[in-house]
Amino acid sequence: MINGFSNHDKEKLEINDVDVFVHTWDVARLFKINESNSVHEPIEIEFEKFTEEGKGLQCLQVPSIDEMYDCYLAIVPGEVLANLYKEFSNELLESNVRAFLGQAGKFNKGIRDTIRNKPQMFLPYNNGITATAESVETKLVDGQTVITRLNDFQIVNGGQTTASLYHIQKKYKETDLSKIFVQMKLTVIKDKEQKNIEVPNISRFANSQNKISELDLSSNNPYFVQIENLSRKKYVVNPENKNQSLLWFFERANGQYRETLNKQTPSQQKKFKEQNPSQLKFVKSDVAKFINLWELEPHFVSQGSQKNFIHFTKKINILVSKNKLPGENLYKKLIANAILFKSIDKLFGRKNVDAIGDTNLKSFSVAYTVSYFHYLTDNRLDLWKVYEDQTINDNLTLHFKKLMVFVYEHLVKEANNSLISEYAKRESSWNKLKETTYNEDLKEIVSEYLISIEDKEERENEKEIDTNNEEDRLFIISGIHKFGMKFWDGFYIYLGSNSLEGFNRNSVEEVLKTIQKSKNLLPRDITVGRKVIQYLSENPSSFEEIKALSKFEEKESVEIKFMFDRLKLLSKDDWKKIIDLANQTKIFTIPELGNVKSMQSAIARNEKVKEQSLIKTYESLLKLKRFGIKI
Structure with a gap:
């Protein structure tokens, strides 16, 4: 990084079979990202560097129909797409509604088999990709229009195709992409103000091989982006091992958990799964379900994930328009309700084992039980206590099971031989349950688990607190300590024989000495830590290789x-x-x-x-x- 102008091009190195890309950051580049509306640096693609003979990407420009955009059609070599994904990874798919879903799905298996067995048929078999850009540069080569550069290039549909080309080539070394070509429709949105509106619409209406739902289309909603940010930083205690901290992993984009896992080394994967257990993964439809049950709307939850989610997004879009995003308080309520739902769901039992009734009615019974409990207790359950303990008390569990039996029998009786799946979807059915008298005074029985009316009102009116700067600072400090002395010693050794742009060996040594002497990290140490965290997120395989250089013993890190x-x-x-x-x-x-x-x-x-x-x-x-x- 320099405080002037530079004409130094990006360099590509290979260190221990790991591709390393070296970037120079100068004043012009810093200014460009500062002026950008994006949360990431817009991707600039110079197609002359990615195509054979450096001619660029041959295309056909569609005659202009509207001043807002230009449109181009092109046939992209498979090797070019694979190399683009190799260099930019998920940054290329930031505007896509999904991360890479792996090769297990029906359609992605088809992509894999075509690439490996019939590469020459990939073009006619595949629907191609839909992409957007903010600007495009073209030139004439032998009378043909050629794309030479794209700014803020994003693949909004076809992420599975793009990622598959890279992953399959990486996994099966014999894969030959030279016979693979992919059709691309490129839309250049010239009106910046319309960009955030039209890019999701392009993704919505583009042809796709995996059906896109409203759940997918809401991936970039600021509400869910904020929940994702909170979920990556809010450690909770493991109720089975109080000395271990865990994270609830919010999967904002479908396949995010798997893709994050696949990018890591085996030892990193083990640690990731320990700290982000799959049973604590939750998705956008779960958020809608947990919150709507807390807000006493089990009839909407009973209508299914899609309809319940659409109802939920109508509510949160109003909040987003007023810049009211989730904070620490709502996140704790959300996770506590997740614990409550999962606990009650288990209480129903399994088919032909210990079920309290027809398991086909389980989802409706659980939904109504959760909301009915909140209704009977005036939404006064101490959710903060549930969040802190990450479990519910055995005595409380006993009353939940009794309440569920009551709710189940009520639904069966009131449906009166009609389909309960339809009966449970009506608001009138929920109102009928609310009007029914439960045979016990639940508020009195579980009073020790309830907060006072005053506390409830105070918490409802409490201002949402976003993750503040102090918390962000401690998050970085925690990450620095979690790397461990063995890593920092290895990194110091590594820099002795390898030059990495932006890293100073003496600065790394200062971090190592500070940790060794159990001193507080200084701002300059935290700056180094931020850069290392960023570097390892882009080069996860380097972590174990660097650690292996040190003779320090591995010690448990401080959380x-x-x-x-x-x-x-x-x-x-x-x-x-x-x-x-x-x-x-x-x-x-x-x-x-x-x-x-x-x-x-x-x-x-x-x-x-x-x-x-x-x-x-x-x-x-x-x-x-x-x-x-x-x-």
């Missing part, structure tokens, strides 16, 4: 962000109990107690915290476990 999240969950009353108990038992030294009080104050005021103080506070509070204080 800074997890500790921070755990301490943030403590209420004012919790902190008061901690301080009172510490004063009574004298279990803390004077400096230790002072550190705990300072950390409490910093968290309460959303002030910057020092990671070493955070670690010491967490370790101090663990001493109180024998007194019944759980962290």
Whole structure:
């Protein structure tokens, strides 16, 4: 990175069989991304570098119909598409509604088999790709129009085709792409203000091999983008192992979990699956289901994923238009309701084993039970406690099962031999259940799990807090520590014999020494950490290779962000109990107690915290476990 202008072209290197792309960032490039409306750097494709003989991509320009756009038709060599995906990966599909779905689906298996067995037939068999760009440069070569450069190139339909060409060539070395050609329809949106409107429409109406649903089309909704951001940073405790932190993985785009996993080395995959277990993966239709049940709309949930989701998006689009995006409070409610739903779903039982009734009626019974419980308890269940524990109490589980039996029998009786699947979809059916008297005073029976009316109103009116700068800073610090000293030592050694653009060996050594001496990372160390995180996200296979260079022993890393999240969950009353108990038992030294009080104050005021103080506070509070204080 330089603070002037540069004419240095991008370089491609190969280090230990790993492709490394070296970019130079100058003032012009920084200005361009700053002025861009995109959250990523717009992709610039110079087709002269990707095509044989450097002539560019031959095309046919469609006569202009509208001032808003230009349209081009082209036949793209398979090798060009594979190389584009190799270099830009999912960045090429940012405007696509799906990440790569793998080769397991019916249509993608067909793509794989055609590429391997009948490559010459790929053009007539395949529907091709639909792409967009912000601008295009062309020239005449031997009387033919040729595309030489595209700015902000995006494949909005045909991502499966593009990714398959790359993945299959990578997996089956004998694959020959020279006989494969793909038709492309390229639309250049000249009106920037219409771009965000028309690109989704192009994706919506383009022909596709995998059917696109409303769920897919909402992938780039800011509401879901924000939930994805929260899900990548909000660590929760593993209820079966309190010392382990987990993440709920929100799959904003279909296939995202699998594609993220496939990009990593075997050891990274193991760690990823440990921290992001598949049973904690949730998708957009789940968000709609969990929130709509919390908002007492089981009749919409009973109408199926698509209809329920459309109803949900109408509500959230109003919020998005007012710039009211999800924050920490809503995310906790969402995950707590996910835990509640999954727990009640299990209680129904399995067919021919322990089911409480006809399993064909399970989904309706579970949906109505969740909402009926919230209705009977005035939406006062302590969702924050459920989120903190990541499970529900056995006693509460017992009452959920009794309530489900009641709801199931009510639905069977009231449907009166008509299809319950149709009966459950009506609002009148939900109103009838609400008017039915449950045989127990549920509010009284489960009162210990409910918050007060005042607390409920306070939480409903509580301002949504986005992930703040301090939390982002701790997220990076946590990532730096999680790499471990073995990695940082290996990276220092690696830079001794390899030059990487943007990395200074002395700066890496400073990070290593800081971690070794258990000191707080300085801003310059955090800057280095950000760059390393970005580098490894683009070159995941490098992680294990770099670590292997070090002779340090592998040690368990410190989960800074997890500790921070755990301490943030403590209420004012919790902190008061901690301080009172510490004063009574004298279990803390004077400096230790002072550190705990300072950390409490910093968290309460959303002030910057020092990671070493955070670690010491967490370790101090663990001493109180024998007194019944759980962290």
